[in-house]
Amino acid sequence: NFIILNCLIINKLIFYLILFFTTFLGVLVFRWMAIKKKIIDFPNERSSHTVPTPRGGGIAVAIVWFITLGYILIKRNFTDNVLIYALGTGIILAVVGIIDDIYNISSGIRFLAQILASIIALTYLGGLNKVDLGFYVFENTWVLTPIAFFAILWFINVFNFLDGID
Numbered sequence: 306n307f308i309i310l311n312c313l314i315i316n317k318l319i320f321y322l323i324l325f326f327t328t329f330l331g332v333l334v335f336r337w338m339a340i341k342k343k344i345i346d347f348p349n350e351r352s353s354h355t356v357p358t359p360r361g362g363g364i365a366v367a368i369v370w371f372i373t374l375g376y377i378l379i380k381r382n383f384t385d386n387v388l389i390y391a392l393g394t395g396i397i398l399a400v401v402g403i404i405d406d407i408y409n410i411s412s413g414i415r416f417l418a419q420i421l422a423s424i425i426a427l428t429y430l431g432g433l434n435k436v437d438l439g440f441y442v443f444e445n446t447w448v449l450t451p452i453a454f455f456a457i458l459w460f461i462n463v464f465n466f467l468d469g470i471d
Contacts, residue, residue, distance in 0.1 A: 324369055331365025344407060360406040367399035391429040397422040398461065423457040 339345065339359035346358045371393070378389050401418040404410055427433070432450035436443045443449065 324373060328366055328369045331368060332362040335359075335361045335365050339406075361403070363399075363402050363406070367395070367402070370395065371399075387429050387431075391426040394422045394425040394429070397425070419458055419461050423454050423461075426457065427454060 336359045339361045344360050346352070346354070346360045348355055348357070374389055374392060397418050401410070401415055405415060427450055432446045433453040434444060434446050434449065436449060
């Protein structure tokens with residue numbers, strides 16, 4: 306059993322290393338392409354960077370994310386694909402992000418896309434039915450689903466803020 310466990314751990318480690326290096330190389334490729342195509346973010350009063358910065362590295366992250374979801378869906382023979390579909394709603398965010406990197410779309414359109422992706426994901430999941438705190442289980446879909454909706458929007462925007470710091 307110990308040998309089997311070690312093989313499983315090593316296989317997962319190799320899988321995650323492949324994902325890491327694929328993403329890293331993809332970001333380098335998209336950075337090079339952004340510089341070549343002049344897809345550059347120039348600093349303004351809201352920017353945290355002070356020099357022009359290539360845009361579009363998130364495309365590599367999104368590509369690896371969706372390839373990984375596809376691999377998991379095929380390899381693991383999921384019988385219930387709800388989670389995959391919910392996570393797949395990130396396609397909306399990825400497409401809007403790519404368009405934003407190239408054309409600079411308004412924050413209102415980006416926020417509408419975030420709202421749409423959040424609603425679709427929660428719909429696929431059937432809302433958030435319960436939260437288990439360990440010492441107490443809270444079960445009320447009508448309360449938890451709106452909280453989950455705002456939590457998803459919050460997380461997306463925190464991630465976008467942190468991504469903008471680079």
